[in-house]
Amino acid sequence: MLVTLGFALSAVVIPILAIYGHARLQGTILNFANKVSSVFALIYAVLVYAISISLPSPRTASVTYEMAIQPYFEISSLWVSTIYFALVLVFALNRTKILSLIGKFLTPLIVLILMCIICIGLFTDVEPIRASIFDNSFTDGILEGYQTFDAIGGVVVGAVIVVSLALQGKFNYEEKKAMIARAGFIAGLGLLIIYGGLIALGALYSGTVLIENRTQLLTLLSTNTLGNIGTAFLGILVALACFTTAVGIVTGTADFVKGLTKSSQKAYTITAVLGCIIGVAVGHYGVAYIIAAAVPALMFIYPITIVLILLNILPKKYSTPLVFRVVTITTLIFSIPDFLQFFVPEGSLDAVRSFIPLSKQSMGWVLPAFIAFIALNIFKLIKRDY
Incomplete structure (x- = not known):
């Protein structure tokens, strides 16, 4: 199921x-x-x-x-x-x-x-x-x-x-x-x-x-x-x-x-x-x-594609160009270990991946991208109020 x-x-x-x-x-x-x-x-x-x-x-x-x-x-x-x-x-x-x-x-x-x-x-x-x-x-x-x-x-x-x-x-x-x-x-x-x-x-x-x-x-x-x-x-x-x-x-x-x-x-x-x-x-x-x-x-192109899709369906106030840039770059950076694992000796990235949640499931980009999205929108709300 x-x-x-x-x-x-x-x-x-x-x-x-x-x-x-x-x-x-x-x-x-x-x-x-x-x-x-x-x-x-x-x-x-x-x-x-x-x-x-x-x-x-x-x-x-x-x-x-x-x-x-x-x-x-x-x-x-x-x-x-x-x-x-x-x-x-x-x-x-x-x-x-x-x-x-x-x-x-x-x-x-x-x-x-x-x-x-x-x-x-x-x-x-x-x-x-x-x-x-x-x-x-x-x-x-x-x-x-x-x-x-x-x-x-x-x-x-x-x-x-x-x-x-x-x-x-x-x-x-x-x-x-x-x-x-x-x-x-x-x-x-x-x-x-x-x-x-x-x-x-x-x-x-x-x-x-x-x-x-x-x-x-x-x-x-x-x-x-x-x-x-x-x-x-x-x-x-x-x-x-x-x-x-x-x-x-x-x-x-x-x-x-x-x-x-x-x-x-x-x-x-x-x-x-x-x-x-x-x-x-x-x-x-x-x-x-x-x-x-x-x-x-x-492993390289799909995380970026998913993030772009999700950002494009959100209201514009939550998906500004800054949000697009930061969330996409964050996704790219944190998906690199999932991509590189196929080109380096087995186990050589374990130390890096152990610090990234869900990285062992080849989805290490999910939480960082989500945090970046939430943080940027909270910062924008605080900045607007003050």
């Missing part, structure tokens, strides 16, 4: 708040961090897109290989990722509405199949549930939620929604705010149902299934509930969904670079090509490997 709550907090609630933040702000990803400073906003945006094109994008190829190719064909993952990103590049350089149309049909189908897996699986008699493998259920659930990249997705997608509505030119501020907030709530509710159901299903089968690989586990659960045909159909749908996601990440990153270079089409093309080369290089590794490789990057 605590794992689910922690996971839902970082993978559902925070992304919904990111969308709501954009509903209030109605700007770009640069505006989301601009109160810290324009330079910081640019660096943050570059890091977000760099991480997105280096980890989640290649992971879509790896998921496609493990769910839709490997179970049925003897072919190298390198060949699959090469063909996969060659097609991604074709679609990125030749934009079409086909993928958008496919996406409209894919999402309901995938949700329907996942709901079938969850419902059938939950009403199946299985062995008793094993004890949780997590030492700190709530915080470990939060950290597992990082791997969805949904908070980062909320920041990026929220900006895309704002731009899309602005281009239509027929909605005022309040109408756009209501539409964006409603879209975020509906998406979040869907995520909560799917994530919660899959977590419950995984826990239910923990007594009979001893698999930790995520794609293998989902494949096994779908086979147990829907049979081989259902599993094959799910694999095809997931592959298509992954492909549209990869195209979206590559084109989104290329659009961002194009915007920084005075609408240079050459910059767009170079970025798209580099993104696909990175996709091939990283995407032929297994999903488990990419997930493990993503942890250090997530």
Whole structure:
């Protein structure tokens, strides 16, 4: 239960708040961090897109290989990722509405199949549930939620929604705010149902299934509930969904670079090509490997992202530019040990981390950031009264 709550907090609630933040702000990803400073906003945006094109994008190829190719064909993952990103590049350089149309049909189908897996699986008699493998259920659930990249997705997608509505030119501020907030709530509710159901299903089968690989586990659960045909159909749908996601990440990153270079089409093309080369290089590794490789990057970017999201949804009187700067810098400083632990000899940071509350749970930034926020606002109230 605590794992689910922690996971839902970082993978559902925070992304919904990111969308709501954009509903209030109605700007770009640069505006989301601009109160810290324009330079910081640019660096943050570059890091977000760099991480997105280096980890989640290649992971879509790896998921496609493990769910839709490997179970049925003897072919190298390198060949699959090469063909996969060659097609991604074709679609990125030749934009079409086909993928958008496919996406409209894919999402309901995938949700329907996942709901079938969850419902059938939950009403199946299985062995008793094993004890949780997590030492700190709530915080470990939060950290597992990082791997969805949904908070980062909320920041990026929220900006895309704002731009899309602005281009239509027929909605005022309040109408756009209501539409964006409603879209975020509906998406979040869907995520909560799917994530919660899959977590419950995984826990239910923990007594009979001893698999930790995520794609293998989902494949096994779908086979147990829907049979081989259902599993094959799910694999095809997931592959298509992954492909549209990869195209979206590559084109989104290329659009961002194009915007920084005075609408240079050459910059767009170079970025798209580099993104696909990175996709091939990283995407032929297994999903488990990419997930493990993503942890250090997530430990660095996620705390900052969460803080920016929370500050952007607060009333302006509590989130002044000074509050943005101090709280964000505090978060950055106290998340460094959580990030560095993956690059230094084991135990070498124990002395430092022992003085920081929650640092052993890789969340040492939480209390310092909260204290900085409270202290600044109390100081502002005292200063105003005198």
